[in-house]
Amino acid sequence: MQNILEVKNLTKHYSVSRGLFSRSHQILKAVDGVTFSLAPGEALGLVGESGCGKTTAGRCILRLIETTAGEIWFDSRNLLDLDKHQLRFMRRHMQMIFQDPYASLNPRMTILRILEEPLIIHRIGNKKQRLDRVGQLLHMVGLDAALMKRYPHEFSGGQRQRIGIARALALDPKLIVADEPVSALDVSVQAQIVNLLKDLQQKLHLTFLFIAHDLSVVQHFCDRIAVMYLGKIVELASSQELFRRPMHPYTNVLLASIPVPDPRVRKKRENLKGEIPSPARPPSGCHFHPRCPIAIERCKTDEPALREITPGHFAACHLAEP
Numbered sequence: 001m002q003n004i005l006e007v008k009n010l011t012k013h014y015s016v017s018r019g020l021f022s023r024s025h026q027i028l029k030a031v032d033g034v035t036f037s038l039a040p041g042e043a044l045g046l047v048g049e050s051g052c053g054k055t056t057a058g059r060c061i062l063r064l065i066e067t068t069a070g071e072i073w074f075d076s077r078n079l080l081d082l083d084k085h086q087l088r089f090m091r092r093h094m095q096m097i098f099q100d101p102y103a104s105l106n107p108r109m110t111i112l113r114i115l116e117e118p119l120i121i122h123r124i125g126n127k128k129q130r131l132d133r134v135g136q137l138l139h140m141v142g143l144d145a146a147l148m149k150r151y152p153h154e155f156s157g158g159q160r161q162r163i164g165i166a167r168a169l170a171l172d173p174k175l176i177v178a179d180e181p182v183s184a185l186d187v188s189v190q191a192q193i194v195n196l197l198k199d200l201q202q203k204l205h206l207t208f209l210f211i212a213h214d215l216s217v218v219q220h221f222c223d224r225i226a227v228m229y230l231g232k233i234v235e236l237a238s239s240q241e242l243f244r245r246p247m248h249p250y251t252n253v254l255l256a257s258i259p260v261p262d263p264r265v266r267k268k269r270e271n272l273k274g275e276i277p278s279p280a281r282p283p284s285g286c287h288f289h290p291r292c293p294i295a296i297e298r299c300k301t302d303e304p305a306l307r308e309i310t311p312g313h314f315a316a317c318h319l320a321e322p
Helices: 054-061 084-093 111-121 127-140 145-149 157-169 187-204 215-221 239-244 249-256 297-301
Strands: 005-017 025-038 043-047 069-074 094-097 175-179 207-212 224-229 232-238 307-310 313-315
Touching: 005 054, 025 054, 025 232, 043 054, 043 215, 054 094, 054 175, 054 207, 084 094, 094 157, 111 127, 111 145, 111 157, 127 145, 127 157, 157 187, 187 215, 207 215, 215 224, 215 239, 224 239, 224 249, 232 239, 232 249
Parallel strands: 043 207, 043 224, 094 175, 175 207
Antiparallel strands: 005 025, 005 069, 224 232, 232 313, 307 313
């Protein structure tokens, strides 16, 4: 089966000033050579600590941020070669669900206007057809169509995120980039939204790039998981395989940080030493070596490549073995 999305050596660098009065600049490597692919109907989780570059990677893929280098192939077309008119047509097939369901909705527009807007921009249907489509979208996400005349502030956080999901579905996309879609919600609501996304994925055969920092959510939703650290993917495997046998020490730490919902169970936690290094001054060799509990001398000088350790399981670690 042909992949619907192929990301090859995706790179996004920023030039930042060294100081308030300094004229010299340094390069901040937000995303540094990320490569992965997505099959139709698949859900890939992109996880890591805050600042690792996962959100930047997602926005680069949709060309909300222009890339520094690399290739982004969607439906057999390189998105970086498209002009603005071609890109507008392709945007019908790829949408985004944002992290903050309130900030992403215009407070001065009714829900009808918010959901109708993409249909108007792409000149889809007449007024009655657009009205029917908005009612259908609200029904798909579990909301009453009678609510379409209300404004975003009249809804709860979970309801607003459902509206954000409905907007992403308005143009029948093939790919959805979900940027931490449940992290701003109460724990009691998170499961409802994840289950809704799972149902929609199966019914509409959607492809998801699911960006998150909560591995327990990603395990439930995603087929494969890519772990990012300081702008690079350090491990990539199926969800089941990653949780069963993690091969990168950073992944081990992330898995150990997942809380167990039982107060009687005492779980041994692995605390990382030090802070995340600056992407503007990454360590030599393996970027993780200053915090790694098993680092050897080679880790300080040689940067490990992301290699296939076992079929379908990739890790960027000198010590990873089959």
